[in-house]
Amino acid sequence: xxxxxxxxxxxxxxxxxxxxxxxxxxxxxxxxxxxxxxxxxxxxxxxxxxxxxxxxxxxxxxxxxxxxxxxxxxxxxxxxxxxxxxxxxxxxxxxxxxxxxxxxxxxxxxxxxxxxxxxxxxxxxxxxxxxxxxxxxxxxxxxxxxxxxxxxxxxxxxxxxxxxxxxxxxxxxxxxxxxxxxxxxxxxxxxxxxxxxxxxxxxxxxxxxxxxxxxxxxxxxxxxxxxxxxxxxxxxxxxxxxxxxxxxxxxxxxxxxxxxxxxxxxxxxxxxxxx
Ligand SMILES: [Zn+2]
Numbered sequence: 001x002x003x004x005x006x007x008x009x010x011x012x013x014x015x016x017x018x019x020x021x022x023x024x025x026x027x028x029x030x031x032x033x034x035x036x037x038x039x040x041x042x043x044x045x046x047x048x049x050x051x052x053x054x055x056x057x058x059x060x061x062x063x064x065x066x067x068x069x070x071x072x073x074x075x076x077x078x079x080x081x082x083x084x085x086x087x088x089x090x091x092x093x094x095x096x097x098x099x100x101x102x103x104x105x106x107x108x109x110x111x112x113x114x115x116x117x118x119x120x121x122x123x124x125x126x127x128x129x130x131x132x133x134x135x136x137x138x139x140x141x142x143x144x145x146x147x148x149x150x151x152x153x154x155x156x157x158x159x160x161x162x163x164x165x166x167x168x169x170x171x172x173x174x175x176x177x178x179x180x181x182x183x184x185x186x187x188x189x190x191x192x193x194x195x196x197x198x199x200x201x202x203x204x205x206x207x208x209x210x211x212x213x214x215x216x217x218x219x220x221x222x223x224x225x226x227x228x229x230x231x232x233x234x235x236x237x238x239x240x241x242x243x244x245x246x247x248x249x250x251x252x253x254x255x256x257x258x259x260x261x262x263x264x265x266x267x268x269x270x271x272x273x274x275x
Contacts, residue, residue: 003067004076005099006130006164009044010198010222019216019273022046022080022200023266024227026053028065030234033259035069035077037266044076045270046223049098051083063096070099078130082225090120094129102132102167110135110153117161132223133157136169138202141176148187151194158197165223167200175228176206183211188219198222205229209272216273226269230262237261 013020023034025047038045047069049062057065063079070077080100081093090101103120105113117133124131135157136149149168158166168191171183181203192199199221204212205228215221241248241257248254 002073002076003070003099004044004078005128006046006078006080006132006198006223009046009076009078010165013216013222014198014220017217017275019212019221020044020046020223021266021269021273022048022082022223022225024048024050024053024082024225024230025062025066026056026231026234027255029255029259030230030262031065031069033262034266035073036259037263037270038075038077039073040263041267041270042075043270043274044078046078046080046100048080048082048225049093050227054081054089059093059096059098063093063098067097080132084120087116087119087123090131091123094124094127098129100124100130100132100164102134104134104167106134106137106167106169110156114157114160117157117163121161121163130164131161132165132167132200133161133163134167134169134202138167138169138172138174140174141206143175146171146173148184149191151187151190154191155194158195163197165200166195166197167202170201172201172203173206174203176203177228177232179206179208181206181208181211183207183215185219188215188221192220200225213272217275224273229269230265233261233265234258 025031066079079098083104121131137147139146170188200223202225204224204226237258
C-alpha cells in the first residue's frame with residue numbers, strides 16, 4: 001500500500017533538493033505509463049485528475065482507479081484532484097478515494113481565496129488528505145493573461161489556510177506547446193522568503209528542461225505539473241501507429257502502443273528534477 005499525500009512526498013523533496021512531477025492523467029493507459037516510470041526510477045509521483053478529465057470520467061470511477069494504482073505500486077503515489085473550484089468538488093474527490101486536492105481560488109479576492117481554501121483544508125484534514133492552493137493567476141496560452149503572485153499574498157494564504165503546497169504564477173503559463181516560459185527567479189525568491197510552504201509550478205510543459213531542473217534542485221519549488229508535453233507524445237504516437245500499422249483496429253492494441261513512448265518521456269521528466 002503506497003498511497004501518499006502531498007505532505008508525505010513534498011517535505012522530503014524540499015529538504016532533499018529535488019522535485020516531484022505532477023502527471024496530468026487523461027486515461028488508463030497514460031496512468032499505467034506514469035506509474036511504470038515511477039517504479040522504474042523508484043520515485044514518488046503525483047497522479048492528477050484535472051477538470052477536463054473529471055468531465056470525461058467521473059471521480060466515482062477515477063478515484064478507485066487512481067487508488068488501485070497507488071495501492072499496488074511499490075513507490076509512494078499521491079492521488080490528486082487538480083483545479084477544483086468548489087468545496088463540493090473537493091469533498092467528492094476525497095470521498096471517492098483521492099488523497100489530495102488543489103482548491104483553485106485564484107480568481108477570487110485574496111480574502112475570499114483564503115477563507116474558502118481554509119474550509120477545504122478543514123475537511124481534508126479530517127480525512128487525512130492534503131491541500132494545494134493558488135495565489136496570483138497562472139494564465140493560459142492564447143487565453144487568459146497571467147497575474148504574477150504577490151509575495152505578501154502568498155505568505156498569507158500559505159499560513160492562514162495552513163496549506164501543504166502553494167501554486168504560484170512567476171512566468172509559467174498553462175497549455176504551452178513550446179518551451180517558451182520566462183520564469184522570474186527574483187519574484188520566486190521573494191515568494192519563497194515570505195511563504196514557508198512547498199511551491200508548485202503549473203504549466204511546466206512550457207518551461208525548458210534546464211530551468212525545471214534549476215527550480216526543482218535550487219529553489220523552493222517541489223512540484224511541477226506536466227500535461228501538454230505528454231499529450232503531445234500520446235497524439236504523435238497514435239498518429240504514427242495508425243499510419244504505419246493499417247491493420248490495427250482493436251482499441252486495446254492501439255492504445256497499448258502509446259504506453260512505452262509515454263513511459264520513456266515520463267522517466268526523463270522525473271530524472272530531470274533530481275540532483
Ligand atoms: Zn494548473
